[in-house]
Amino acid sequence: MTQSSAIPTVKLLIGGELVESSTSEWRDIVNPATQEVLARVPFATQTEMNAAVASAKEAFKTWRKTPIGTRSRIFLKYQQLIRENMKELAAILTAEQGKTLPDAEGDVFRGLEVVEHAAGIGNLQLGELANNVATGVDTYTLLQPLGVCAGITPFNFPAMIPLWMFPMAIATGNTFVLKPSEQDPMVTMRLAELAMEAGVPPGVLNVIHGGADAVNLICDHPDIKAVSFVGSTKVGTHVYNRASQAGKRVQCMMGAKNHGIILPDAHKEQTLNNLTGAAFGAAGQRCMALSVLILVGEAQSWLPDLIAKAKTLKINAGAESGTDVGPVVSCAALDRISSLIERGVSEGAELVLDGRNPQVAGFENGNFVGPTIFSGVKPEMSIYREEIFGPVLCVMQADTLDEAIELINANPNGNGTALFTRSGAAARHFQEEIDVGQVGINVPIPVPVPMFSFTGSRASKLGDLGPYGKQVVQFYTQTKTVTQRWFDENEVGGPVNTTINLK
Numbered sequence: 001m002t003q004s005s006a007i008p009t010v011k012l013l014i015g016g017e018l019v020e021s022s023t024s025e026w027r028d029i030v031n032p033a034t035q036e037v038l039a040r041v042p043f044a045t046q047t048e049m050n051a052a053v054a055s056a057k058e059a060f061k062t063w064r065k066t067p068i069g070t071r072s073r074i075f076l077k078y079q080q081l082i083r084e085n086m087k088e089l090a091a092i093l094t095a096e097q098g099k100t101l102p103d104a105e106g107d108v109f110r111g112l113e114v115v116e117h118a119a120g121i122g123n124l125q126l127g128e129l130a131n132n133v134a135t136g137v138d139t140y141t142l143l144q145p146l147g148v149c150a151g152i153t154p155f156n157f158p159a160m161i162p163l164w165m166f167p168m169a170i171a172t173g174n175t176f177v178l179k180p181s182e183q184d185p186m187v188t189m190r191l192a193e194l195a196m197e198a199g200v201p202p203g204v205l206n207v208i209h210g211g212a213d214a215v216n217l218i219c220d221h222p223d224i225k226a227v228s229f230v231g232s233t234k235v236g237t238h239v240y241n242r243a244s245q246a247g248k249r250v251q252c253m254m255g256a257k258n259h260g261i262i263l264p265d266a267h268k269e270q271t272l273n274n275l276t277g278a279a280f281g282a283a284g285q286r287c288m289a290l291s292v293l294i295l296v297g298e299a300q301s302w303l304p305d306l307i308a309k310a311k312t313l314k315i316n317a318g319a320e321s322g323t324d325v326g327p328v329v330s331c332a333a334l335d336r337i338s339s340l341i342e343r344g345v346s347e348g349a350e351l352v353l354d355g356r357n358p359q360v361a362g363f364e365n366g367n368f369v370g371p372t373i374f375s376g377v378k379p380e381m382s383i384y385r386e387e388i389f390g391p392v393l394c395v396m397q398a399d400t401l402d403e404a405i406e407l408i409n410a411n412p413n414g415n416g417t418a419l420f421t422r423s424g425a426a427a428r429h430f431q432e433e434i435d436v437g438q439v440g441i442n443v444p445i446p447v448p449v450p451m452f453s454f455t456g457s458r459a460s461k462l463g464d465l466g467p468y469g470k471q472v473v474q475f476y477t478q479t480k481t482v483t484q485r486w487f488d489e490n491e492v493g494g495p496v497n498t499t500i501n502l503k
């Protein structure tokens with residue numbers, strides 16, 4: 001599509017300047033509750049994208065030598081600016097993405113926590129030292145930045161996920177090129193502006209926009225040393241293979257199918273409240289949404305209560321107060337979710353709550369689908385095999401906890417899982433036997449806080465290290481090991497050969 005002057009344009013951030021793209025390819029950013037076009041985002045030209053990488057490469061020469069306290073203080077200032085602008089950030093996010101305002105603030109807040117953690121970089125980027133590994137010889141490690149790093153982010157957390165990436169990359173001394181989702185880049189750009197205001201120097205953070213071409217340029221560019229990706233399994237696998245092939249360090253956090261197990265001894269009211277929030281909140285567009293429930297034994301009789309609770313959720317535009325379930329991000333997403341619901345019916349699952357075509361007064365054009373529940377779901381059905389990424393819950397039945405664990409371990413994904421019970425012994429058994437990287441015990445969405453790391457596993461992740469916390473310090477640095485010996489003036493010389501002295 002070509003550019004029209006009436007609608008605002010999203011800028012590129014190159015070398016500290018907000019730049020209007022000279023591209024001829026633009027995409028509308030659409031409010032999912034109203035279909036209003038909010039802005040247009042460019043698909044940057046190759047020249048512009050190369051300029052962003054070149055500016056990051058140039059900035060690295062000085063940024064890598066910036067004292068750790070200086071880096072830390074920028075993030076102290078940044079966290080303050082994010083707090084001061086929280087309402088504005090949430091409003092932008094809700095307008096372009098659709099989630100409710102409280103959810104949007106949560107999106108920003110979970111990213112803010114990573115910024116706070118980045119401000120403590122002085123305690124995180126620490127090497128090790130062993131004294132006298134041989135006579136007069138010490139060995140120590142330096143955690144040195146890699147150079148230009150890049151991030152590719154999905155539409156569903158346009159504040160949190162960019163903030164998983166560039167603050168820790170920059171705090172560890174790297175420079176960064178970010179490629180936000182082309183569906184909702186506006187809040188990400190506002191966060192980038194605030195980062196500049198906080199003192200991130202020109203060229204240290206750059207933002208390019210686009211789709212597959214931009215992603216492929218990041219994978220291939222010889223000056224980019226590491227790539228952090230969050231998004232679907234299909235694209236993440238492509239990015240992992242292509243960028244690894246080009247010699248880069250790569251981490252990819254990808255799709256999911258998160259199961260919750262309900263034992264009959266669980267606290268019923270608390271559990272049902274938690275389940276409805278985790279399955280239908282953010283319209284199910286969370287990589288950690290609970291999209292499959294396994295009711296064990298007598299807990300199978302809870303289904304009518306769950307349906308009743310789901311029916312009480314209020315479907316409305318995200319900016320309206322009291323909304324529980326906002327629209328899904330696009331008409332295409334709505335079509336995909338609706339067709340998966342149809343497939344569920346045709347493949348024999350029982351549609352016990354049909355959320356299709358809800359009437360939302362005042363927002364008749366919005367991409368709404370209400371809470372939807374299937375019962376009697378079997379592992380071979382499409383609604384179980386595919387990530388629906390909408391407010392659709394698949395309910396399955398099992399006789400025992402072990403049967404439920406077996407079902408989860410047979411599913412390829414390993415992002416998150418949760419058990420609801422009052423039994424410590426059952427919880428411990430679950431924690432030991434379940435093959436999923438993030439486990440909740442009576443906690444439906446167990447996303448770790450930033451002093452830990454996001455540890456999705458199996459098909460939900462490629463690469464060893466998670467996107468924030470301690471693991472990401474390793475991801476964004478190269479460990480250099482130095483073995484050092486100094487001579488006293490009057491020391492009788494000998495070969496500098498540690499192996500001789502090891503005895």
Ligand code: NAD
Pocket residue numbers: 152153154155156157179180181182210211212213215216230231232233235236238253254255256286287387389415454456460
């Ligand atoms: P997506 O994979 O479509 O897009 C992610 C990024 O890849 C975007 O920046 C997009 O521009 C780019 N992209 C899209 N198609 C491409 C292609 N053909 N070639 C190269 N690049 C391409 O994901 P999405 O729909 O924006 O986000 C939803 C997905 O992200 C879900 O699968 C969800 O589970 C996953 N997700 C995972 C996590 C996690 O931590 N595991 C967190 C959030 C979202």
